[in-house]
Amino acid sequence: MTTDPWGRVDDDGTVYVRTSSGERVVGSWQAGAPEEALAFFRRKYDALVTEVELLEQRLTNTDLSAAQAQSSIDRLRSSVQGANAVGDLEALERRLDALAETAEQRRAAQREAQEQARTEAREIKERIVAEAERVAEETTHWKSGGERMRQLIDEWKAAPRTERSVEQALWKRMSAARNAFSKRRKAYFANLDQQRERIRVEKEKLVAEAEALQDSTDWGETASRYRELMQQWKAAGRADRSAEDELWARFKGAQDVFFQARSAAFAERDAELQDNARAKEQLLEEAKQLLPVQNPRRARSQLRDLKERWDAAGPVPRDSRDQLEGAFRKIEETVRKAEEQEWQRTNPEARARAQDTVDQLRQSIEQLEQQVEKARASGNERKLREASESLETRRAWLAEAEKTLQEMN
Structure with a gap:
């Protein structure tokens, strides 16, 4: 009988x-020496060792999933x-037990990691949905709001997925926000169309x-x-672009016809009034x-x-009217002030x-002069000082009053 630490070959x-629970038959060998039999079955063992080692390396050095690893462990x-x-x-x-634990x-x-990823995905999509709902409820900038809603849909599609139930609930809110926007x-532009139609009318x-009126x-x-019509035009608001442009062209065209005709009439009249202007210029020189x-x-x-000759000269051109009339009124005002003075x-x-x-000041001065003399004679310095100060003030007033009286006389 040939033996090995882990097995043996019987004489037959x-x-x-050999195992901890006893021996187990693994095969029979009739074709050669017992040593060859043991070597053959040891090679089978080595093959199993190799598979276990490969699985250990994969589990250690690669991102092999736990499910795939467990399946390989169970097979081995x-x-x-x-x-x-x-x-x-x-x-x-x-x-293999150690590999199973790993x-x-x-x-x-x-x-x-999956739960963390789902949590992050849920937070991302909740943020996207919250902004979509805000855009749907608050924005009135329809172009930028529509663009932002499209961007949020793209962000949703690019974001990682979370649990199916949460994903469905969030998408329901997202879809509702998009529909509400x-x-x-649509309601805004429908109302805007109605407003523009009223404005057009x-x-x-x-x-x-x-x-x-043109x-x-x-x-x-x-x-x-025409000025009132222009104010009403501005206050009315804007119709749609094509109608607004066409109506404005007609409105402005009518104004142009009238004001061009008025300018031509004024120019003709101003030419006729040049003689009047020259006459008033001569009268103004005389007035100066x-x-x-x-x-x-x-x-x-x-x-x-x-003034009589000025009025008889008649109207003057508008571009010189204010200057001539202002200069003549200034002379009139100067003469009026001189008359008042x-x-x-x-x-x-x-x-x-x-x-x-x-007269009153002279009488007051005589009284003060007597008071000064009395105070000086009695040696009363305080009364002397007060009387002297009052006397000086009254004399200054008298000089001004006499000057005024002299001018009147």
Whole structure:
């Protein structure tokens, strides 16, 4: 009988493997020496060792999934348990047990990673849905809002998937937000179309009136009405672009016809009024000779004559009217002020009041002079000082009052 630490060959050629529970027949060998039989069955054991080592390397060095690893472990375990091989089969099973524990750890880690990935995916898609709902409820910038909604749909498609139930619930909200946005946008533009149609009808009326006025020669009243029509046009808002452009062209065309005709009429009239302007320029030069005013009464008489001639000269062109009228009014104002000053100077009542003021001040000064003398004689310094100060003030007032009275006289 030939033996080995892990097996033996009986005299009849039966091959056994030794285990902790006893020997087990793994085959028979009739073709050669017993040593060859043991070597043959040891090679089968070595093949199993090689498979176990390869699985250990894959589980250690690659991202082999726990499920794939466990499937390989179960297959190898079945092969080892019923193996027709000679070797330490129980040692192989212990190595497979260790691999099974490693696979379970990987399974737990993969479950945790998957749960983390699902959580992150859920958070990403909840953020996308929340923004989509905000856009659907709040935005009134329809172009940018529509573009942002399309971007959010693309972000949803690109985002990782989470649990099926959560995915379906979030997509239901996403789809509802997109539909709500589309309904709000359609309602807005439908209402906008109605508003634009009302505006178009209103502006049609404004255009019709503008065109009816374009041949008017009532320049002032019609120009004022055109300004009112323009204010109404601006306040009405905008119709759709094509109608707005067409209506504005008609409205502006009617205005241009009227104002061009008015400008031509004014230009013709201004040419006729140039003689009037030259006459008033000559009158203005004569009026300037009254300044500075020496004799207000004579200046007023001369200015009255010039004013009659000024009015008789008639209207002047608009571009020179303000300048001429302003210069003449300035001369009139200067003469008027000179008359007022002359009247105030020669007014008997004013002279009487001025004379009365002078008399009162002189009387007050005489009294103060007596008080000064008394205070000086009695040696009362305080009364002397007070009386002297009052006396000085009254003398200054008297000088001014006498000057005013002299000017009046």
